[in-house]
Amino acid sequence: MALAQNMPVLSRLVSSSVAIANHAGGIIREILKKGELGIVEKENARDLQTEADRAAQRCIISSLSKCFPKITIIGEEGEEETQVTSGKIFDPDLMPAVNVKCPSNLSSLEEEEIVVWVDPLDGTAEFTQAFECLQSGHQGVCKTLETTCASLLDHVTVLIGIAYSGKAVGGIIHQPYFNYQNPGAELGRTVWGVVGGDVGGMPLVSPPEGKLIVTTTRSHSSSTVNDAISAVSPTEVLRVGGAGHKVMLLLEGKAHLYVFASPGCKKWDTCAPQAVLEAAGGVLTDIKGTPIPYYSTAPHRNSTGVLASAAGIPHDEYVNKIPQHVKDNLKA
Numbered sequence: 001m002a003l004a005q006n007m008p009v010l011s012r013l014v015s016s017s018v019a020i021a022n023h024a025g026g027i028i029r030e031i032l033k034k035g036e037l038g039i040v041e042k043e044n045a046r047d048l049q050t051e052a053d054r055a056a057q058r059c060i061i062s063s064l065s066k067c068f069p070k071i072t073i074i075g076e077e078g079e080e081e082t083q084v085t086s087g088k089i090f091d092p093d094l095m096p097a098v099n100v101k102c103p104s105n106l107s108s109l110e111e112e113e114i115v116v117w118v119d120p121l122d123g124t125a126e127f128t129q130a131f132e133c134l135q136s137g138h139q140g141v142c143k144t145l146e147t148t149c150a151s152l153l154d155h156v157t158v159l160i161g162i163a164y165s166g167k168a169v170g171g172i173i174h175q176p177y178f179n180y181q182n183p184g185a186e187l188g189r190t191v192w193g194v195v196g197g198d199v200g201g202m203p204l205v206s207p208p209e210g211k212l213i214v215t216t217t218r219s220h221s222s223s224t225v226n227d228a229i230s231a232v233s234p235t236e237v238l239r240v241g242g243a244g245h246k247v248m249l250l251l252e253g254k255a256h257l258y259v260f261a262s263p264g265c266k267k268w269d270t271c272a273p274q275a276v277l278e279a280a281g282g283v284l285t286d287i288k289g290t291p292i293p294y295y296s297t298a299p300h301r302n303s304t305g306v307l308a309s310a311a312g313i314p315h316d317e318y319v320n321k322i323p324q325h326v327k328d329n330l331k332a
């Protein structure tokens, strides 16, 4: 079903991105099934890239650029995966479109004013560990991980974040492995949101009262990360992979706060999750409570960390609880 060209650009872009993220999820599953991951190290041994990251990015960037030639797209992976390759284009009109209402303040955006931040596969560390475990037939490997390899695939997401005027205004979080331990149920789900507008693709749930469940990194921890967590006095800490997955926990009512006092997260990790979370009534800032800028010229790294709160959680109160030495340690 083709999207009407007279619809607001943002509505068409969110709708097309839902279809493109779904398709990219299929590419990721195919590559894992084939077992040829082609793992390379990026900045260090904890920062990996696989053929699934590369192929998903090629598909997302080529497809978005074909439909929206004037938007600026910034993808996590290298130059090569940023080239528009005609063989990799997916036509989002081939999938059923979601109906995205656009709030009046965003209804007249032009393509030239939009920046899209793409993380083709968030949670690569967990994706490769799940692969290793599945390859070994689970022999001994599961026992060395604090969780089973199967549940690690739930940490993987595809993120397409839409920014205008430096702010995250729209986002798509696709979980390619949602339900995969539930045979017969539909595999994968895609959640989307427009700030000041709707959230679609999942039921929103409030986190439980009387508890404070904090989610944080499982593969990029540090003493400042742990100091920040202790300072908010959590009743439980969920150490899971991926920025997209952690924000999903806030939307599903499984955690109250996402605390990451470290400079490792990038704009493509936070743009889509921030837009979906804020559309749902939550907040995402850096660890000092300052908004994260999403201009195309902004540094890729979120050097001052990430603090996100589910809807109804007093964000500023938790910003105030983060120790000064942790804040001072994270410089812009």
Ligand code: AMP
Residues within 6 Å of the ligand: 043, 046, 047, 122, 123, 124, 216, 217, 218, 219, 220, 240, 241, 242, 243, 262, 263, 264, 265, 266, 269
């Ligand atoms: P995590 O919460 O550790 O899964 O990280 C969320 C996102 O930030 C993932 O895309 C990670 O790759 C990225 N990230 C966080 N810390 C680092 C780091 N120290 N080096 C590289 N990437 C990082």
Ligand code: MG
Residues within 6 Å of the ligand: 119, 121, 122, 123, 243, 268, 269
């Ligand atoms: Mg990422």
Ligand code: MG
Residues within 6 Å of the ligand: 053, 076, 119, 120, 121, 122, 123, 124
């Ligand atoms: Mg990634």
